[in-house]
Amino acid sequence: MNFEPDPAIGAFRDEVRTFLRERLPPDMARRTQRGYHAPKADMVTWTRILYAHGWSAPHWPAEHGGPGWTPLQRHLFEEECALAGAPPTCTSAFSLVAPVIYTHGSEAQKRQHLPPILRGETFWGQGFSEPNAGSDLASLKTRAERDGDHYIVNGQKTWTTEGHHADWLFCLVRTSATEKPQRGISFLLVDARTPGITIRPIISIDDAHSLNEVFFDNVRVPVANRVGEEGQGWSFGKLLLDNERAFSAEVPRNKRMLARLRTIAAATGLDSDPLYAQRVAELEAELQALEWLTLRALSEHGTPAATQWPAGSVLHVLGSELQQKTGALLVEALGEHGVIAYPEVIDDVGSPAAYPPGPDHAPGVTADFLYRRAVTIYGGSNEIQRNLIARHLLAG
Amino acid sequence: MDFTLTEEQALLRDSVQRYVEHDYGFERRRACIEREGGFSAGHWAGFATMGWLGAGLPEAVGGFGGGAVETALIAEQLGRGLVIEPYAAVAVLAAQTLRYVGGDRALSLLGEVIEGRSLPVLASGDEPKHATLIAGGPQVTHFLLPMREANGVSLFALRADDLGPARIDYRLIDGSPACDLRLDAIPVDRAVRIAGPVDAAPAIALARAEARVALCAEALGVMGRALDVTREYLRQRRQFGVPLADFQVLRHRLADMSIAHEQARGALHGALAGLAQRDATSRERAVAASGVMCVRSGRFIGAQAIQLHGAIGMTNEYIVGHCFKRLMVIERLLGPAQQRVDVLARCQ
Numbered sequence: 001m002n003f004e005p006d007p008a009i010g011a012f013r014d015e016v017r018t019f020l021r022e023r024l025p026p027d028m029a030r031r032t033q034r035g036y037h038a039p040k041a042d043m044v045t046w047t048r049i050l051y052a053h054g055w056s057a058p059h060w061p062a063e064h065g066g067p068g069w070t071p072l073q074r075h076l077f078e079e080e081c082a083l084a085g086a087p088p089t090c091t092s093a094f095s096l097v098a099p100v101i102y103t104h105g106s107e108a109q110k111r112q113h114l115p116p117i118l119r120g121e122t123f124w125g126q127g128f129s130e131p132n133a134g135s136d137l138a139s140l141k142t143r144a145e146r147d148g149d150h151y152i153v154n155g156q157k158t159w160t161t162e163g164h165h166a167d168w169l170f171c172l173v174r175t176s177a178t179e180k181p182q183r184g185i186s187f188l189l190v191d192a193r194t195p196g197i198t199i200r201p202i203i204s205i206d207d208a209h210s211l212n213e214v215f216f217d218n219v220r221v222p223v224a225n226r227v228g229e230e231g232q233g234w235s236f237g238k239l240l241l242d243n244e245r246a247f248s249a250e251v252p253r254n255k256r257m258l259a260r261l262r263t264i265a266a267a268t269g270l271d272s273d274p275l276y277a278q279r280v281a282e283l284e285a286e287l288q289a290l291e292w293l294t295l296r297a298l299s300e301h302g303t304p305a306a307t308q309w310p311a312g313s314v315l316h317v318l319g320s321e322l323q324q325k326t327g328a329l330l331v332e333a334l335g336e337h338g339v340i341a342y343p344e345v346i347d348d349v350g351s352p353a354a355y356p357p358g359p360d361h362a363p364g365v366t367a368d369f370l371y372r373r374a375v376t377i378y379g380g381s382n383e384i385q386r387n388l389i390a391r392h393l394l395a396g
Numbered sequence: 397m398d399f400t401l402t403e404e405q406a407l408l409r410d411s412v413q414r415y416v417e418h419d420y421g422f423e424r425r426r427a428c429i430e431r432e433g434g435f436s437a438g439h440w441a442g443f444a445t446m447g448w449l450g451a452g453l454p455e456a457v458g459g460f461g462g463g464a465v466e467t468a469l470i471a472e473q474l475g476r477g478l479v480i481e482p483y484a485a486v487a488v489l490a491a492q493t494l495r496y497v498g499g500d501r502a503l504s505l506l507g508e509v510i511e512g513r514s515l516p517v518l519a520s521g522d523e524p525k526h527a528t529l530i531a532g533g534p535q536v537t538h539f540l541l542p543m544r545e546a547n548g549v550s551l552f553a554l555r556a557d558d559l560g561p562a563r564i565d566y567r568l569i570d571g572s573p574a575c576d577l578r579l580d581a582i583p584v585d586r587a588v589r590i591a592g593p594v595d596a597a598p599a600i601a602l603a604r605a606e607a608r609v610a611l612c613a614e615a616l617g618v619m620g621r622a623l624d625v626t627r628e629y630l631r632q633r634r635q636f637g638v639p640l641a642d643f644q645v646l647r648h649r650l651a652d653m654s655i656a657h658e659q660a661r662g663a664l665h666g667a668l669a670g671l672a673q674r675d676a677t678s679r680e681r682a683v684a685a686s687g688v689m690c691v692r693s694g695r696f697i698g699a700q701a702i703q704l705h706g707a708i709g710m711t712n713e714y715i716v717g718h719c720f721k722r723l724m725v726i727e728r729l730l731g732p733a734q735q736r737v738d739v740l741a742r743c744q
Binding site for chain 2: 129158202203275332338356387
């Protein structure tokens with residue numbers, strides 16, 4: 001163990017900062033900082049800018065197009081991007097499906113899917129949850145029945161984030177009825193434009209459309225689009241959710257939220273209130289602990305040390321609850337403006353005449369706070385995470 | 397001290413409860429928000445016909461002889477229904493302000509309030525240049541403006557029509573309409589003095605205290621609805637082959653929600669007792685303490701109602717998210733947290 005600062009890391013941070021200063025369009029950064037869901041156009045543009053620099057997939061192995069960074073470099077990169085207001089890339093593609101494809105996919109699947117993801121040309125949506133299979137994902141009912149070289153898929157998926165932007169869907173489907181329901185599940189890559197697929201919007205409590213339900217009515221999917229063997233889908237799904245959890249500490253986002261809180265508190269004079277300062281101080285202390293826990297988990301990834309503690313679940317619980325606490329303080333810091341409905345202004349060319357009154361820092365804060373009720377639910381609810389932590393502690 | 401409702405009080409509560417259950421369903425509420433600007437004239441006329449707009453006022457001013465308890469019974473049931481019309485703003489804050497300042501002009505306007513013909517609202521702040529977050533939208537008929545003069549605060553009434561750019565309308569996150577007023581952009585001669593030059597400040601303080609207690613009662617009703625909906629969901633929703641209600645962690649969470657709900661009710665009763673006290677310090681203290689607890693319980697119950705539902709709780713089609721948003725709005729209408737803490741610290 002050694003925590004001496006690495007002299008090379010300062011140069012790396014400078015390189016990232018220079019890149020962001022030169023390449024991140026300021027209007028895009030302003031939109032992202034507000035906290036509304038990023039428009040697809042921004043995500044695509046930004047992914048292409050990153051790709052041109054070789055940086056669109058920081059955590060992928062170098063052989064598949066990653067930059068070959070250390071865990072600390074990846075962390076710093078994501079932190080700098082978040083603080084500068086860079087929009088996200090397509091998480092479902094880069095962080096969820098791609099690791100499954102490059103780890104378990106066929107050579108043909110890697111060739112077909114990884115390059116367009118890297119270039120920001122294809123967006124993906126996740127088809128895991130169903131109306132009656134949420135926490136109990138293994139009870140999923142969407143069927144895929146073999147018909148020659150195809151599967152015929154029927155059923156319904158839900159909570160598909162950004163599904164309305166998706167070119168492709170990755171789905172867990174039931175290919176056989178087995179005694180242990182997990183064994184009958186397979187992992188399919190589905191072209192979202194295949195006939196029989198209907199995608200419908202779900203409006204969430206932030207009055208925004210990011211979630212969708214996806215209906216499958218006799219959808220023909222080539223057998224070649226199955227990743228791995230029949231019945232392996234569950235273990236891929238678990239791998240993917242573990243990956244999702246590893247990122248769900250969301251340290252960069254937590255830092256951006258705390259920075260925004262400081263800006264607003266300074267603008268409103270709230271920063272001179274000792275009670276308020278104390279509450280912000282508590283969040284800062286939590287954030288530092290979370291950051292170092294995350295760095296440790298990233299460093300241990302793939303080593304025997306990683307099996308010694310349920311890092312993904314611990315990080316998910318801490319990171320999600322910190323976002324909600326910081327969000328609540330942000331809303332409070334806005335005072336009366338915290339309960340005003342500010343519609344999202346996409347074009348960003350100044351507010352329309354009838355826009356609700358309030359300071360420039362107000363729009364987006366409460367919408368983001370409302371949407372972030374979901375962070376303790378998705379990727380396995382915090383109740384499920386605590387069960388996993390307890391199971392780990394009590395096993396053996 | 398008696399916690400049992402009188403026959404009249406029970407009838408009043410039951411009548412509001414029935415109305416909310418039969419005539420104020422979730423879908424009708426949504427239609428009102430999306431198509432009627434967040435206010436239904438039909439509902440408001442119904443409130444007047446059933447006597448709710450005068451239920452918390454003495455007979456001497458044209459009311460039906462009740463007080464803060466009757467107001468709280470109504471507000472709690474309206475909260476259960478997530479009623480979007482501005483009952484606390486018009487029938488409590490504005491009405492009690494008119495009642496306590498008294499005089500012919502104020503009481504004449506109060507009579508119209510009780511009949512549902514006028515909907516005045518108090519524009520917040522002492523002598524503000526910019527009154528903000530005034531609950532109520534296009535249906536508001538008068539703004540009641542407290543203005544500081546040589547002898548103290550006077551109360552003016554300003555007709556709400558034709559205010560042009562001095563008035564800025566918008567929506568709150570629960571779908572209810574609200575507005576700001578730029579007072580420096582309003583010609584003074586448009587406003588009619590209805591109280592003063594005697595000091596209207598004590599009357600306004602009393603009315604504010606009553607309105608805050610009504611908001612606490614409303615919040616309690618929202619919490620009760622969120623709790624009931626969540627309890628039903630835990631019974632019906634099955635995962636892992638059993639109802640969610642079989643999982644101990646969820647049972648305990650539901651128990652904590654119920655504890656928080658009972659705690660808020662205790663706080664409300666404390667505030668109602670405080671309103672019955674003659675001295676201002678006891679009253680302010682009790683009202684502030686009730687606000688602290690209702691906000692705390694409301695935050696917990698609102699958030700956990702969504703959490704225990706999972707993703708379905710995140711959707712606008714489902715009720716618990718609206719409970720959460722309504723509780724956020726009520727918290728803000730109760731005023732800043734710091735104000736309550738200051739009152740409690742000062743009164744120690």
